[in-house]
Amino acid sequence: MRERGHKKNTFRQVDRLLNTYCEGCFLHKQLVTDHGRRHAHRFCITKCTVGEQLKMMGSQLNEE
Template sequence: MCQVESMMKQYCDGCFLHQYLKKEGGRRAAHRFCITQCTVGERLQEFGKRLT
């Protein structure tokens, strides 16, 4: 859990790309990008799979 939180603080908080996509395409588009195309999002998903 600490690794996930640390990664999110380091890379996701204040992410310029997420903010831009949210402004241009909405929250869903930005979230979809983070889950499917962002390398940090992919790593976070891997951590999540290990937790379950």
């Protein structure tokens, strides 16, 4: 039961990060315009600090 609450909390944190930093991100929009969607996505996952946090949270969820 405790694990379920932890997962719920992690999902809330992910949602908060996405809504706060990713939604409407100017850098992402500009990268899509200049280099395409795949390049922008790759940047977010590998070089953006928020993307790194999201990736870490996803890994934690996969371990549980």
